[in-house]
Amino acid sequence: MASEAVYSHRGPMLKKRDDFEDLLEERRNSSDLRYALRCYTPVLYKGVAPCKTNMLKSMVLQSDQLHYVINQVSKETGRATGEVQEEASAILEEMAHSLQLSTIRFFAFILSKIFKTLFRGICVNEEGIQRLQQAIQEHPVVLLPSHRSYMDFLLMSYIMYTYDMALPVIAAGMDFMGMKFIGEMLRMSGAFFIRRSFGGDKLYWCVFSEYVKTILKNGFAPLEFFLEGTRSRTSKSLTPKLGLLNIVMDPFLKGEVFDVSLVPVSISYERVLEEALYARELLGIPKPKESTSGLFKARKVLSEDYGSIHVYFGQPISVRSLAQGRVNRCQFSLAPRHLPRRPSEEVQSFVSDSAYRLVGAQEENMVLKPWVLLVSLLLQDHHQHRGVGQKRGMSLDELTTQVVWLRDISRQYGAFLHWPDHVPPSEVVSSSLSLHRGLVRVSEGRVQLAVEQAGEPGSNLTPEEELLSQAVILLSCISYRNQGLHVFLRPALLASAIHAASSNQKQEVFNSFSFLRNMFSNEFILCPGATVQDFEEACYLLVKTGALQVTQDEVLVTERGHRTVGFLTSMLDPFLQGYQMVCRFLCEEATGSLTEKQFIPAVRKFIIRHLLSGSLRYTEVLSSDLQKNVLAALLRLGAVRKVKGFVRCHRL
Amino acid sequence: MKWNGWGYSDSRFLFNKKGQAEFTGKRYRLSGMIIPGLKDWFESTFGASLQHKTPPILNSGAVPPPTLNEAFVEELKSTGIPMSHEAEDRVFRSHGHCLHEIFALREGKVGRVPDMVVWPSCHNDVVKIVELACKHNVCVMPYGGGTSVSSALECPPEETRSIVSLDTSQMNRILWIDEKNLTAHVEAGIVGQDLERLLNESGYCTGHEPDSMEFSSLGGWVATRASGMKKNIYGNIEDLVVHVKMVTPRGVLEKSCQGPRMSTGPDVHHFIMGSEGTLGVVTEVTMKIRPMPEYQKYGSVVFPNFEQGVACLREVAKQRCAPASIRLMDNEQFQFGHALKPQVSSIFTSFLDGLKKFYITKFKGFDPSYLCVATLLFEGDREKVLQHEKQVYDIAAKFGGLAAGEDNGQRGYMLTFVIAYLRDLGMDYYVIGESFETSVPWDRVLDICRNVKARIVRECKDKGVQFPPLSTCRVTQTYDAGACVYFYFAFNYRGLSEPVHVYEQVEHAAREEILANGGSLSHHHGVGKLRKEWMPETVSNVGMGMLKSVKDYVDPNNIFGNRNLL
Numbered sequence A: 001m002a003s004e005a006v007y008s009h010r011g012p013m014l015k016k017r018d019d020f021e022d023l024l025e026e027r028r029n030s031s032d033l034r035y036a037l038r039c040y041t042p043v044l045y046k047g048v049a050p051c052k053t054n055m056l057k058s059m060v061l062q063s064d065q066l067h068y069v070i071n072q073v074s075k076e077t078g079r080a081t082g083e084v085q086e087e088a089s090a091i092l093e094e095m096a097h098s099l100q101l102s103t104i105r106f107f108a109f110i111l112s113k114i115f116k117t118l119f120r121g122i123c124v125n126e127e128g129i130q131r132l133q134q135a136i137q138e139h140p141v142v143l144l145p146s147h148r149s150y151m152d153f154l155l156m157s158y159i160m161y162t163y164d165m166a167l168p169v170i171a172a173g174m175d176f177m178g179m180k181f182i183g184e185m186l187r188m189s190g191a192f193f194i195r196r197s198f199g200g201d202k203l204y205w206c207v208f209s210e211y212v213k214t215i216l217k218n219g220f221a222p223l224e225f226f227l228e229g230t231r232s233r234t235s236k237s238l239t240p241k242l243g244l245l246n247i248v249m250d251p252f253l254k255g256e257v258f259d260v261s262l263v264p265v266s267i268s269y270e271r272v273l274e275e276a277l278y279a280r281e282l283l284g285i286p287k288p289k290e291s292t293s294g295l296f297k298a299r300k301v302l303s304e305d306y307g308s309i310h311v312y313f314g315q316p317i318s319v320r321s322l323a324q325g326r327v328n329r330c331q332f333s334l335a336p337r338h339l340p341r342r343p344s345e346e347v348q349s350f351v352s353d354s355a356y357r358l359v360g361a362q363e364e365n366m367v368l369k370p371w372v373l374l375v376s377l378l379l380q381d382h383h384q385h386r387g388v389g390q391k392r393g394m395s396l397d398e399l400t401t402q403v404v405w406l407r408d409i410s411r412q413y414g415a416f417l418h419w420p421d422h423v424p425p426s427e428v429v430s431s432s433l434s435l436h437r438g439l440v441r442v443s444e445g446r447v448q449l450a451v452e453q454a455g456e457p458g459s460n461l462t463p464e465e466e467l468l469s470q471a472v473i474l475l476s477c478i479s480y481r482n483q484g485l486h487v488f489l490r491p492a493l494l495a496s497a498i499h500a501a502s503s504n505q506k507q508e509v510f511n512s513f514s515f516l517r518n519m520f521s522n523e524f525i526l527c528p529g530a531t532v533q534d535f536e537e538a539c540y541l542l543v544k545t546g547a548l549q550v551t552q553d554e555v556l557v558t559e560r561g562h563r564t565v566g567f568l569t570s571m572l573d574p575f576l577q578g579y580q581m582v583c584r585f586l587c588e589e590a591t592g593s594l595t596e597k598q599f600i601p602a603v604r605k606f607i608i609r610h611l612l613s614g615s616l617r618y619t620e621v622l623s624s625d626l627q628k629n630v631l632a633a634l635l636r637l638g639a640v641r642k643v644k645g646f647v648r649c650h651r652l
Numbered sequence B: 001m002k003w004n005g006w007g008y009s010d011s012r013f014l015f016n017k018k019g020q021a022e023f024t025g026k027r028y029r030l031s032g033m034i035i036p037g038l039k040d041w042f043e044s045t046f047g048a049s050l051q052h053k054t055p056p057i058l059n060s061g062a063v064p065p066p067t068l069n070e071a072f073v074e075e076l077k078s079t080g081i082p083m084s085h086e087a088e089d090r091v092f093r094s095h096g097h098c099l100h101e102i103f104a105l106r107e108g109k110v111g112r113v114p115d116m117v118v119w120p121s122c123h124n125d126v127v128k129i130v131e132l133a134c135k136h137n138v139c140v141m142p143y144g145g146g147t148s149v150s151s152a153l154e155c156p157p158e159e160t161r162s163i164v165s166l167d168t169s170q171m172n173r174i175l176w177i178d179e180k181n182l183t184a185h186v187e188a189g190i191v192g193q194d195l196e197r198l199l200n201e202s203g204y205c206t207g208h209e210p211d212s213m214e215f216s217s218l219g220g221w222v223a224t225r226a227s228g229m230k231k232n233i234y235g236n237i238e239d240l241v242v243h244v245k246m247v248t249p250r251g252v253l254e255k256s257c258q259g260p261r262m263s264t265g266p267d268v269h270h271f272i273m274g275s276e277g278t279l280g281v282v283t284e285v286t287m288k289i290r291p292m293p294e295y296q297k298y299g300s301v302v303f304p305n306f307e308q309g310v311a312c313l314r315e316v317a318k319q320r321c322a323p324a325s326i327r328l329m330d331n332e333q334f335q336f337g338h339a340l341k342p343q344v345s346s347i348f349t350s351f352l353d354g355l356k357k358f359y360i361t362k363f364k365g366f367d368p369s370y371l372c373v374a375t376l377l378f379e380g381d382r383e384k385v386l387q388h389e390k391q392v393y394d395i396a397a398k399f400g401g402l403a404a405g406e407d408n409g410q411r412g413y414m415l416t417f418v419i420a421y422l423r424d425l426g427m428d429y430y431v432i433g434e435s436f437e438t439s440v441p442w443d444r445v446l447d448i449c450r451n452v453k454a455r456i457v458r459e460c461k462d463k464g465v466q467f468p469p470l471s472t473c474r475v476t477q478t479y480d481a482g483a484c485v486y487f488y489f490a491f492n493y494r495g496l497s498e499p500v501h502v503y504e505q506v507e508h509a510a511r512e513e514i515l516a517n518g519g520s521l522s523h524h525h526g527v528g529k530l531r532k533e534w535m536p537e538t539v540s541n542v543g544m545g546m547l548k549s550v551k552d553y554v555d556p557n558n559i560f561g562n563r564n565l566l
């Protein structure tokens, strides 16, 4: 267990965090039109003049890097350089943003209207904004928001406009391009588009990375992209993608800029617009392809109350200080810097660790609403009391007492909980429940998840259809529970480890902790190599809250710790069961090879069977996210092998 | 000569009773002049004030008594070679000109100093001294002009043997001049300005002009791989040396002939050049000489910004048409140079006044807070110089450069000789500073300049320096594949309890930054003890092993124990 401590401490101590200001408040009191047309004069990086799109494009096309790759491609394929050059320009055309202030103003106006109808407030930490403003003037800035909704990047630009800050240039996936009009609008509001996959296409990669670096190096605009690569459908943070992060760190590592500031931004939605959409998607219930009309059809959406949004601009993180002592920059001194080179192992692991740290920083500053705790309790109750004859749900009083208990624990674990302390807990509970009335049912003083409604007698659904419609509700609930997972994750891994270990020996518990952590590292944000730190942090938290006693070589659950440990174990239980289920599927049903395409439908069928027969409790195992994660974990652990698009089990 | 500052005792900057800066003495063009702009520049750049003074403490401190090796002293006496163990002589040879060395002296602090000084007057004297040193196991440290800026002359505090400073200053004769081959055979203790003066009398020059040439010695140049301002015409020391004699504990090292180039295995001269006094004493050098140039002309070019200036120098290097010297100052240095403009003098017509006149017509679009200046020196026969000048100005024009007159160029070069005096003035008023250099490939020049300057500013801030530092640079030499870059850095240390420590940390960080940006450990100042820690990563472990094995063979008992380099 003496693995080297790789990363700086996650710091489970209570964090001092900034206060929020509601930015819609002013919008409700003054003219949106004036706001959209007001004078906009952002401060810029070292006073650079904003760069015209065409100038940017020609800088990219003239770069040494691109010249080199064009010649290389031309040599390899026998095509004329002119032709390859043209291809490069076409790629650039397809990719480049064309930010226009008029479009931004248009959005500022429209979004003001929309936001005011949808949300109670958009709360932003203004100190974070000030820090960002400072950072923008000093170094090139990269904004790294969490990604839970399509809304995210419009919202980011909206906030930047509101605070008179330089508008970001945003890396967006190509899927938007399918929606002609919206695509162009987004382009004009600063988005640029990247193809989803361009594996071996050198030319594409080069145009893309030069485009990004040119923007960054010259400090033309803050760059924005999503570390998670795509919207998380589960509200759990996704394993960070490293491609773009590699690109933005490169200019620093090669000495082309003095430093780059990375700013993690945590966007928390009290209610996610795409709530049910995501659940359906995870269950494999087909969704309409993203199309302009589809987005506008969301009229129903407009009539609902989505609570408030919290946007927390984290402390800017200097790439220079991240790299201090980790990367020897001299490695770039011996070859021309424009030659494409695979990043060294040192650089790769540095970028990866940084990515985890950044996603960790996003998680840390995610605002959690009381509902997150409530739904966690309700879900556990739902799964524990499924026996016949028992009264369904929890009494309001019981729920309130429990949630107050959980509130206190989660605070001690460092959660960024927004709990209005001046309001009596019972009111906090009832207002939370009423905002999420689509997901919970309150009757006769008892609260339960709104899953039963689907199966009202008289409806003639097949058991499978009924199961799936319940699952939509459940997965929605689970996405809220997941918002808080990072707070409990390490203690929960420890609790489960204690549960699973054959003795109380510390080493034994650590081994089982380490096994679970390793197993789940595709499921949760767990920085590779930080097992010892995570273990220590978990011990620290559980000891601090009196749930555990840790001696020289033993780990003991205290008398009053059983409740906490029980809660934590139950939190992880669905995942454990889910992983077991997928493994069983692979052993029992997938004896030969399986294509990746076949995997999800087949495993789903298998799980539905077990759910219906009652041998599996957790409907959330139906989530394709979990199933894919298990597969990825098994691949990583070498239990499953990939053979040309087929998946094949080894000895499981 | 000053014992606790730079240069001649009669020459120094001071603020007179009226609060105006003045340069005393008669030696330099600036001597005896008032420099009205300096005070404002000084106060506004450093946040310094004439009210806050830190004069040097004048007692030279308690110098520890010498550890003498009696047997050695006795035998040496019989040779008749002059020697001394006077405190003053010993302290004078205990340091070079690094900031920490001078700062300590000003504070009256003296560490380990040589136990005695000897003054050989010829090669044979050195042979005798080294033999006796080997026989009696005393440590010998060669001392040339004492201008080292790498802690090379600092005595290792852990040295328990008697340390003898071998001062070469009395070996200062030109032994012969060979006009057929254009070489001169010179004793290694000769100081740069004397060498040039004596050769000039015969119509020749070496053209080797390091900024320290008033005080640094031929042997010192060889021992540190020095570089002169006019290397574009005359070459650096390694290009100038035809033959060297070095006295080592194993005997005398020299080649058997003076062929202009040889293929005889690795060049043993390259063990001598840069050996920094660790292998032996350079006693005599045969050097290339040239007829004195018929004509010299200064010049200067103003560029809209530093980037353009660097691009121009790169192009000049590419076309291999660099003048004898071409140097590019960044904007901060340009401003500084301007502050050093004296009150009255024809050659010092106000640059900015001239500029203002130009400004309306030509210099439109030049922002005084971005523009930068290149100074030029052309040498040769008149016609060629004029032709050459045109070629360079034409290239400059392509990069937005405008000719800005001879005076500015001349003033720029004159300043390089007085600038070293300025540090002493700063130290009188809580301002400490230093310059350091590197060499770097062309494509990295801009990046290294930006990053190192920014690193200095950031480190100062992090280390609690209360006022923004002066952090500036200039490109001083061009090569086919890169350039030499100098950084200047100074700050006001009021409020800091350990200014020198802070200073050293910042310089250390700046060096790390240089290395991380593809710069070399040193272009010409050498390694000494100051930069020793980076040697293994610079030359690789195998390289270190090679150097060590040479040291072990040549000097197995570490007689030349100044512990530089390795």
Ligand SMILES: Cc1cc2nc3c(=O)[nH]c(=O)nc-3n(C[C@H](O)[C@H](O)[C@H](O)COP(=O)(O)OP(=O)(O)OC[C@H]3O[C@@H](n4cnc5c(N)ncnc54)[C@H](O)[C@@H]3O)c2cc1C
Pocket (backbone or CB within 6 Å): B096, B097, B141, B142, B143, B144, B145, B146, B147, B148, B149, B152, B153, B168, B188, B189, B209, B210, B211, B212, B215, B216, B217, B218, B219, B220, B221, B222, B223, B224, B225, B226, B227, B228, B229, B276, B277, B278, B280, B281, B282, B283, B420, B524, B525, B526, B562, B564
């Ligand atoms: C203001 C200023 C400007 C400078 N400008 C330049 C410049 O333009 N170019 C440049 O190259 N350097 C420059 N230097 C650095 C310095 O002048 C050089 O390193 C110079 O070569 C040192 O010569 P010195 O005679 O003063 O040697 P010293 O300082 O006395 O000694 C330097 C090292 O050489 C050894 N050494 C000296 N003489 C001998 C000998 N005869 N045999 C063996 N070893 C010997 C010493 O032991 C010591 O290790 C400058 C320094 C200052 C303070």
